[in-house]
Amino acid sequence: MNELPPAVEADGLTKRYGGFTAVDALDLRVERGTVVALLGPNGAGKTTTVRMLATLVAPTEGSARVLGHDVVAEGDAVRRELALTGQFAALDKHLTARENLVLIAALRGHGRAAARRIADELLERFDAGEFASRQVGSLSGGQRRRVDLAASLVAQPGLLVLDEPTTGLDPRSRQAVWSAVRDLVAQGVTVLLTTQYLEEADELADRIVLIDRGREVAAGTPGELKARVGDQRVDVIAPDAAALDALTGALERRFSLEVAHESRTISIPAPDAARDLTDVAAAVRDLGVPVDEVALRRPTLDDAFLALTGHAAHETSPDDIAQEVAA
Amino acid sequence: MSAHALPAAPPLRGPALLRGVRETLLLTGRSLRAIPRVPERLVDVTIQPIIFIVLFLYVLGSAVKVPGTSYVDYLLPGVLAQQLAFSIMGTGTATATDLKDGVVDRFRSLPIGRWSVLSAQVLSQALEAMLGLAVVGVLGLVLGWRPDLSVADALELGALVFLALIAVTWVGVLLGILARSADAVQGIVFCVVFPLTFLAGTFVPISGMADVPRVIGEYNPVSTLVATMRDLTGGVHETGAWPLAHPELALVLWCAAALAICVPLAVRRFRRMSVM
Numbered sequence: 001m002n003e004l005p006p007a008v009e010a011d012g013l014t015k016r017y018g019g020f021t022a023v024d025a026l027d028l029r030v031e032r033g034t035v036v037a038l039l040g041p042n043g044a045g046k047t048t049t050v051r052m053l054a055t056l057v058a059p060t061e062g063s064a065r066v067l068g069h070d071v072v073a074e075g076d077a078v079r080r081e082l083a084l085t086g087q088f089a090a091l092d093k094h095l096t097a098r099e100n101l102v103l104i105a106a107l108r109g110h111g112r113a114a115a116r117r118i119a120d121e122l123l124e125r126f127d128a129g130e131f132a133s134r135q136v137g138s139l140s141g142g143q144r145r146r147v148d149l150a151a152s153l154v155a156q157p158g159l160l161v162l163d164e165p166t167t168g169l170d171p172r173s174r175q176a177v178w179s180a181v182r183d184l185v186a187q188g189v190t191v192l193l194t195t196q197y198l199e200e201a202d203e204l205a206d207r208i209v210l211i212d213r214g215r216e217v218a219a220g221t222p223g224e225l226k227a228r229v230g231d232q233r234v235d236v237i238a239p240d241a242a243a244l245d246a247l248t249g250a251l252e253r254r255f256s257l258e259v260a261h262e263s264r265t266i267s268i269p270a271p272d273a274a275r276d277l278t279d280v281a282a283a284v285r286d287l288g289v290p291v292d293e294v295a296l297r298r299p300t301l302d303d304a305f306l307a308l309t310g311h312a313a314h315e316t317s318p319d320d321i322a323q324e325v326a327a
Numbered sequence: 328m329s330a331h332a333l334p335a336a337p338p339l340r341g342p343a344l345l346r347g348v349r350e351t352l353l354l355t356g357r358s359l360r361a362i363p364r365v366p367e368r369l370v371d372v373t374i375q376p377i378i379f380i381v382l383f384l385y386v387l388g389s390a391v392k393v394p395g396t397s398y399v400d401y402l403l404p405g406v407l408a409q410q411l412a413f414s415i416m417g418t419g420t421a422t423a424t425d426l427k428d429g430v431v432d433r434f435r436s437l438p439i440g441r442w443s444v445l446s447a448q449v450l451s452q453a454l455e456a457m458l459g460l461a462v463v464g465v466l467g468l469v470l471g472w473r474p475d476l477s478v479a480d481a482l483e484l485g486a487l488v489f490l491a492l493i494a495v496t497w498v499g500v501l502l503g504i505l506a507r508s509a510d511a512v513q514g515i516v517f518c519v520v521f522p523l524t525f526l527a528g529t530f531v532p533i534s535g536m537a538d539v540p541r542v543i544g545e546y547n548p549v550s551t552l553v554a555t556m557r558d559l560t561g562g563v564h565e566t567g568a569w570p571l572a573h574p575e576l577a578l579v580l581w582c583a584a585a586l587a588i589c590v591p592l593a594v595r596r597f598r599r600m601s602v603m
Contacts, residue, residue, distance in 0.1 A: 079436060082436070093428075103353060107434070109346075
């Protein structure tokens with residue numbers, strides 16, 4: 001396996017729109033058979049990066065190879081190996097889910113009968129049979145995303161690129177997409193995904209690359225990054241100083257904890273989220289001391305940025321980018 | 328979810344040109360399939376010419392006398408030519424809208440010829456516009472239009488109309504790519520194409536106009552189109568300026584020029600296009 005080129009190898013990849021630098025000398029490497037997450041806020045350059053890899057946008061500077069093929073010089077070879085599921089469902093809304101899949105399979109070079117068979121297999125695989133004959137425009141966001149993912153799989157991709165696969169989805173649909181992705185990974189598909197959710201990167205990726213303003217700001221395994229960001233914890237907030245002292249005295253016998261007197265908050269590490277939360281809640285109830293709040297806190301993208309870069313993430317909305325491009 | 332192995336991509340077969348033709352037909356099929364599902368699109372392209380026919384035939388036309396022909400026979404080829412020229416608007420807006428849609432990204436990320444996406448856009452738009460012209464033409468026949476067409480004339484007319492549609496559609500596609508928004512396309516078409524379709528002997532003869540509009544009218548490509556339609560349907564068309572005296576040849580030349588300019592520009596812009 002080692003003699004084969006990596007799935008993605010980008011060197012100094014840069015994209016400028018006028019005076020605005022969307023991606024700034026990004027180096028990125030995705031080994032075959034792994035899942036890498038590009039994690040960052042809106043406007044960090046995630047989508048522009050995957051669009052360059054998918055040959056939809058030409059880089060301004062730098063180079064990128066997908067499975068050994070240069071994205072500029074060997075676009076056709078890249079497109080044969082790469083499948084992209086974009087941030088916005090890339091389907092024809094007037095066609096049914098099945099018609100979309102048949103069309104894409106046919107465009108991939110399958111004959112009519114093979115295209116139909118592949119579409120039906122994918123619909124079954126993604127539990128999309130019940131809405132297969134409905135126009136995509138009438139499907140829910142979660143259903144559309146599943147069809148979209150299926151569309152990326154009409155041929156086994158050497159690299160599957162998922163651009164914000166669960167943005168805007170409800171928790172149940174998000175779980176469905178995650179389980180579909182895990183299933184693909186189990187079959188050895190290499191995945192590059194972009195996300196704004198630390199939790200999603202943690203759930204799916206072997207390696208996380210945190211990017212901000214088109215630059216890598218940190219990279220590592222989820223474990224490494226979490227060790228730097230801090231794990232999830234249970235916060236107990238007391239209504240006054242007396243209650244805080246009472247709670248601290250009782251809880252420190254059972255849990256290791258940190259106390260922030262200013263915010264009257266007791267923080268307890270919660271590696272086993274649900275159990276730790278119920279344990280703490282039960283202990284607090286047994287004490288009979290009044291509390292304002294007992295809550296599970298998961299580190300967010302903001303926490304990660306603060307911990308890893310020392311500053312908050314720069315949120316750039318697409319409108320801002322459009323304005324900067326126009327300027 | 329069951330864990331079937333994924334199907335492998337079939338190897339590429341045949342020469343690139345043949346694959347491109349197949350891709351174009353597949354993508355054209357996807358666009359045409361939308362027509363019965365979005366019937367208002369067809370209404371959009373036929374409602375305006377129908378209003379113009381009724382308005383001119385029964386309101387303004389009563390005051391227009393064209394020697395040697397009835398007004399309905401004079402009007403219909405003009406309205407059809409105007410409708411054809413206006414399909415720039417439909418193509419332009421459809422292209423601008425489609426390019427913003429994620430589905431074109433999907434197509435562009437597939438291992439297919441990039442020109443297939445554009446040629447399919449052109450072919451499907453031209454066929455849709457042809458359908459719109461047929462609807463208006465039939466309405467004209469109902470209202471008393473009596474074209475004098477031999478079989479050879481009909482074939483020539485069909486071929487020239489299709490050629491003109493392809494040329495006009497490429498102009499619209501280029502416009503759609505450059506303008507990037509449906510509203511912008513509508514604005515441009517309304518300011519440029521709309522006046523040209525009036526300065527073309529569409530509703531009233533050019534010969535009676537003052538010098539400036541008359542000269543514009545004589546060398547306006549829409550006039551050539553109108554004259555071709557009239558010539559082949561046995562109507563009265565103006566002569567004088569060279570394009571009006573040889574409308575079929577002039578039309579072919581106009582189309583060739585439009586294609587020679589618009590196709591390479593559109594393909595190049597499309598290749599380079601970087602939608603955010």
